[in-house]
Amino acid sequence: MELEEVGRGLRTRYVGRRVHWFEQVTSTNDVARTLAEQGAPEGTVVVARTQTEGRGRLGRRWASPPGGLYLSVVLRPIAAPYELPRLGLAVGVACSRAVERSCGVQLRLRWPNDLVVDGKKVGGVLVESGPEARWVVVGVGINVAVAPGQLPEGAASLVEFAKGPVERTALLQALLAELELVYELFRGGDWATLLQWWRQRATTLGRRVRVHVASGVYEGTAEDVDEDGALVVRLPDGSRKRVVAGEVGWGGTTR
Amino acid sequence: MSGEQRPSLNLEEIRELVRIASEADIAELEVEAGHLRVAIRKAPRASPAPVAPANPPAVAPSTPAAPEAPAPQAPSPHWVPVTAPMVGTFYRAPGPDQPPFVQEGDRVEAGQTLCIIEAMKMFNEIPAEVSGRVVRVLAENGAPVEYGQPLFLIDPQG
Numbered sequence: 057m058e059l060e061e062v063g064r065g066l067r068t069r070y071v072g073r074r075v076h077w078f079e080q081v082t083s084t085n086d087v088a089r090t091l092a093e094q095g096a097p098e099g100t101v102v103v104a105r106t107q108t109e110g111r112g113r114l115g116r117r118w119a120s121p122p123g124g125l126y127l128s129v130v131l132r133p134i135a136a137p138y139e140l141p142r143l144g145l146a147v148g149v150a151c152s153r154a155v156e157r158s159c160g161v162q163l164r165l166r167w168p169n170d171l172v173v174d175g176k177k178v179g180g181v182l183v184e185s186g187p188e189a190r191w192v193v194v195g196v197g198i199n200v201a202v203a204p205g206q207l208p209e210g211a212a213s214l215v216e217f218a219k220g221p222v223e224r225t226a227l228l229q230a231l232l233a234e235l236e237l238v239y240e241l242f243r244g245g246d247w248a249t250l251l252q253w254w255r256q257r258a259t260t261l262g263r264r265v266r267v268h269v270a271s272g273v274y275e276g277t278a279e280d281v282d283e284d285g286a287l288v289v290r291l292p293d294g295s296r297k298r299v300v301a302g303e304v305g306w307g308g309t310t311r
Numbered sequence: 312m313s314g315e316q317r318p319s320l321n322l323e324e325i326r327e328l329v330r331i332a333s334e335a336d337i338a339e340l341e342v343e344a345g346h347l348r349v350a351i352r353k354a355p356r357a358s359p360a361p362v363a364p365a366n367p368p369a370v371a372p373s374t375p376a377a378p379e380a381p382a383p384q385a386p387s388p389h390w391v392p393v394t395a396p397m398v399g400t401f402y403r404a405p406g407p408d409q410p411p412f413v414q415e416g417d418r419v420e421a422g423q424t425l426c427i428i429e430a431m432k433m434f435n436e437i438p439a440e441v442s443g444r445v446v447r448v449l450a451e452n453g454a455p456v457e458y459g460q461p462l463f464l465i466d467p468q469g
Contacts, residue, residue, distance in 0.1 A: 067374035137396035138458065141431035168431040187422055187438030269400075269455065284398075285431045300430040301455070 065229050070099035071129060071239070072232035078091040078104040083111050083120075085195040088128035092191035100130040101232065110197060112180060123202035123213065123225060128195040129235060130229045133243055137189055140232060141285045141300070142250065144169055144183040146242050147194050149253045150234035151179060155198070164259040167278070167287045167304055171198065172259055174286070176212035196231065200224055237272040247283070254281060260304065265289060384446060389468065390460040391441050395450075399430035401462065403452045411452075413463075417445045425463055428456065437462070444469025 058083040066072055074097065081087050086109075091100055104127075107120035120126055133143065148169030155163040155171075163179075164172045171179035179198035185191065199213040200222050207213070214222050241250050254263065258281070265278045267289060275288040276297065286297040395401070403411040403426050412424050419425065424436040425445070447464040450456055 090347075137428075137435050137437075138398070139396070141399075141433045163380040165384060168433075181432065183433040185433065185435045187424055187436050189435070271455070300398050301432075307437045 058089060061225050062228055065128055065225070066231050066232060067229075068099070068236045070097070071236040072229075073099055075101045075103060078102070080104060080106045080108060083107050083118075083128050083195075084128035085111060085182060085193050088130050088193040088195070089184065089186070089191070092130045092132075092186065092193060096130050098130060098132045098171040101127055101234070102129075103127045105230070107197075112196075118180065118182075119202075119206065119211075120197065121202050121206040123200060123206075124219045125196070125198045125227060125231075127228070127231070128193050129232075131194060132240060133189065133192060133193045133239075135189060135243075137185070138284070140183070140185055140189060140192065141168075142247055143192065143194070143239070143242050144181060145254050145281070145285045146250045147181045147183060147235065148194065149250060149257065149295045151181065151196060151198065151229045151231065152240040153237075153253075154227065154230035154234040155214065158227045159214060159220070161214055161217045163257070165254060165257045167169055167258070167260040167281065167299075168285065173212065173214070173217050175259075176216075177210055178212055178214055178217075183233075189234050194235070198227070198231075198245040200227065205311045251281065251283075251285075261288065267299050267302055268298075268305070269299070325456070364447060370439040386447075386464070387466065390446060390464040390466050393425060393437065393439060393463040395428060395456040395460045395462055395466060396437065397428055397430055397435065398458050399428040399435070399456060401450045401452065401454050401456045402429065403448070413445050413448075415445055415448055418469075419443065419445055419465065426450075439463075439465060441467045442463055443467040 062075065066157065074089065076091070078087070081104040084104050084107060088100070088102045091102065106122050107126050110118035110120035110126065112118040145168055148165045148171065151171050152163040152165060155161050161173055166172045170177055170183040179196065181197040184193050193298065199207060199211060202213045238250060251252040260278045261280060263278055266273060266275045274291060274297070276291040278287055279290050279296070280288045282288050287304065289297045289299055291297055405412070406425065412426055413419055419439045419442065421440060421442045422438050425439050426437050428435050428437055443465040445463055446466045446469060449464065450460070450462045456462065
């Protein structure tokens with residue numbers, strides 16, 4: 057992937073106008089955090105070919121072999137902390153739209169923002185914010201064309217679903233443009249549009265789910281995502297529970 | 312639009328803040344958004360005074376004063392609570408195998424990260440608002456926390 061090529065076809069105003077490209081990093085989020093602390097402007101992007109310590113939720117390793125797209129974006133929203141989780145869902149929407157646009161694959165979202173095609177995980181999002189949200193780092197990892205042996209179970213690459221070759225440069229350009237779009241909607245307070253877009257791509261809604269939280273496990277039906285981005289689960293006794301953090305797995309159905 | 316501030320709080324959001332403030336056990340809630348700063352202070356209630364009971368239980372006069380264990384420092388009114396700015400899961404460390412950001416007794420500087428709250432896979436570092444000593448950690452690692460819930464107490468004079 058040539059940086060000049062990315063810049064030439066980029067139709068954004070600030071996301072990706074500064075790109076730091078690395079052959080290998082510990083994690084693009086770590087590099088972006090450091091840049092953010094040093095005052096990097098909004099829209100600064102860190103891209104790496106591989107990560108040695110790619111991270112998922114709760115410090116879990118995110119396999120980052122060659123063939124994936126690993127990037128992080130520095131943002132500086134002026135938002136209250138409780139508003140920020142919406143941004144995480146919005147980033148999932150951006151990934152879905154970018155993949156659809158650049159390679160025609162229908163990317164679905166598993167709450168809160170796993171990127172899924174045909175029940176297989178092809179990517180994920182990890183968002184971190186600094187003290188008082190002085191900075192927010194949005195990290196995205198997408199398996200574009202990773203050798204199948206290098207992926208964990210249940211994961212797949214976009215090329216397995218695309219009709220033609222997946223152009224990494226085009227995907228990156230589309231992703232940066234879609235990120236800027238959803239971020240503008242987030243900043244403008246247009247949560248209704250973002251939520252609607254999220255719901256249209258959701259795999260979770262209407263399904264039996266098993267929710268693992270610190271205090272235990274419960275099962276129910278995922279009904280909706282509410283104003284705050286929380287998953288609303290209807291329990292067998294008819295009551296509803298809001299899930300804001302925790303692991304959501306499938307119950308009673310495959311995949 | 313990139314240089315523009317996002318709109319400040321609207322009336323509905325302020326109402327929501329008032330609701331949160333009245334439901335949570337907090338005396339004061341201050342929110343800054345854009346150019347607007349909203350401070351909500353609840354009228355003081357008759358507070359449960361942390362004083363000795365009016366009628367102390369009778370103690371047998373012959374009992375010698377028990378040697379006192381090094382009791383935890385009594386709470387002090389000037390301690391500053393650090394409250395959860397959002398609903399989520401509370402983490403004391405940046406990762407499962409890592410040491411906590413702070414322990415009771417640690418000195419912290421204003422702006423220093425004390426913990427992380429996760430919601431919707433968004434990890435938010437929560438800073439100390441004042442410099443001082445961490446005198447109490449009030450929430451369990453991995454526990455769900457509510458908006459406005461006190462997480463730490465900081466002694467600014469400590």
